[in-house]
Amino acid sequence: MTTLDNDAMEMLSNQDIIGREDINDWQVIFESVGRDDGSSTREVANNCPTMFTWDYEKGYRPKLDKLYEKAKTGQWNGSTDLPWDTLVDQEKIAYESYVEGARGPIASANLAGTQLEKWGEKEWVSLNMEYQNWMLSQFMHGEQGALLCTAKIVETVPWIDAKYYAATQVMDEARHVEVFSRYLDTKLSGHYVMNSHLGLLLDDIVEDSRWDMTYLGMQIMVEGLALAAFGFMHQMTQEPLLKKLLRYVMADEARHVAFGVLSLQEIYADMNASEIRERQEFAFEAALRMRDRMQGQEIWDRIGVTPRDAAQVTLMDPDRVVFQAALFSKIVPNCKKLGLLDAADGWLRTKFTEMGVIAFEDFEDTTLDIDANADGSPVERGVE
Numbered sequence: 190m191t192t193l194d195n196d197a198m199e200m201l202s203n204q205d206i207i208g209r210e211d212i213n214d215w216q217v218i219f220e221s222v223g224r225d226d227g228s229s230t231r232e233v234a235n236n237c238p239t240m241f242t243w244d245y246e247k248g249y250r251p252k253l254d255k256l257y258e259k260a261k262t263g264q265w266n267g268s269t270d271l272p273w274d275t276l277v278d279q280e281k282i283a284y285e286s287y288v289e290g291a292r293g294p295i296a297s298a299n300l301a302g303t304q305l306e307k308w309g310e311k312e313w314v315s316l317n318m319e320y321q322n323w324m325l326s327q328f329m330h331g332e333q334g335a336l337l338c339t340a341k342i343v344e345t346v347p348w349i350d351a352k353y354y355a356a357t358q359v360m361d362e363a364r365h366v367e368v369f370s371r372y373l374d375t376k377l378s379g380h381y382v383m384n385s386h387l388g389l390l391l392d393d394i395v396e397d398s399r400w401d402m403t404y405l406g407m408q409i410m411v412e413g414l415a416l417a418a419f420g421f422m423h424q425m426t427q428e429p430l431l432k433k434l435l436r437y438v439m440a441d442e443a444r445h446v447a448f449g450v451l452s453l454q455e456i457y458a459d460m461n462a463s464e465i466r467e468r469q470e471f472a473f474e475a476a477l478r479m480r481d482r483m484q485g486q487e488i489w490d491r492i493g494v495t496p497r498d499a500a501q502v503t504l505m506d507p508d509r510v511v512f513q514a515a516l517f518s519k520i521v522p523n524c525k526k527l528g529l530l531d532a533a534d535g536w537l538r539t540k541f542t543e544m545g546v547i548a549f550e551d552f553e554d555t556t557l558d559i560d561a562n563a564d565g566s567p568v569e570r571g572v573e
């Protein structure tokens with residue numbers, strides 16, 4: 190990397206990067222709601238050139254090759270490896286968590302002065318159910334984003350070992366979309382459209398003309414947050430089918446994040462300071478969109494809670510603040526490994542500090558490595 194000269198580089202403002210100056214403008218964040226436009230598809234331009242390679246030497250990048258070999262034996266079948274005959278009583282689960290004091294996504298918020306102040310059992314149980322429908326819907330949409338992005342990586346990455354590996358990930362992501370969609374259709378009680386902040390991010394990732402940005406946006410940021418969110422849900426849920434489904438998905442996702450880190454480490458090593466700076470800005474944009482997307486805007490909108498009240502109860506929930514930061518427990522250390530935290534005089538470090546997530550920079554997650562490098566399928570490994 191070349192020496193940094195910040196004066197020579199255009200400094201983008203928050204407004205330039207995310208369309209607002211204040212990263213914590215909660216009114217704006219909660220007013221942005223995903224809507225059903227009546228169309229069954231969404232078209233996004235792909236501006237990245239498709240790349241043939243004539244260098245077919247398998248194993249030129251040994252770490253990617255090893256990951257590819259692991260991925261081939263790590264496949265599982267979403268139709269037959271999960272106990273789909275499990276009876277799931279969603280209302281009962283929602284009721285039990287209400288009784289145990291978990292008021293859905295805002296378990297310990299101060300409700301004074303909001304519409305939620307007068308809520309009783311019925312409303313809280315219903316919120317718990319909506320929250321689960323919403324969360325699983327967002328997982329499903331995010332998985333489709335991953336499916337499309339990894340298909341794109343197959344086309345755009347110039348290295349044969351990466352094309353091979355990414356092809357296995359396309360299959361993984363197809364399976365993930367399939368199992369989340371099936372769980373929603375057969376075990377839960379309704380779908381949600383894609384969250385607007387997630388949509389903005391996925392559009393930006395797909396539209397970018399630089400092939401490595403697909404990796405950064407999807408493999409590091411979206412997958413990193415998903416992995417943390419799956420981990421929480423896996424820990425919390427007592428429902429055996431969902432628990433197993435999440436564990437299987439997480440075993441795959443660990444490989445996906447490893448693929449992102451390995452590939453980007455190589456590319457970033459040859460980049461100049463201004464190129465790295467653009468990657469930092471993109472990482473920051475993605476991090477904020479991911480944070481904003483976790484606020485359940487579409488639920489509040491559906492049940493008629495105003496953005497003002499929704500923002501207020503969310504901000505007043507101390508547990509929620511901790512949960513939100515913990516969602517970055519995989520993203521921040523990976524950005525550090527890639528050198529993005531401290532390049533450009535620590536620009537991204539400052540941004541992550543403002544977001545309250547910098548404490549995770551040295552967070553080590555050994556299950557991630559174990560999963561990524563495991564032999565055999567999750568079934569053979571006995572992951573339950």
Ligand SMILES: [Fe+2]
Binds near residue numbers: 335361362442
């Ligand atoms: Fe996935």
Ligand SMILES: [Fe+2]
Binds near residue numbers: 335362412441442445
């Ligand atoms: Fe993935």
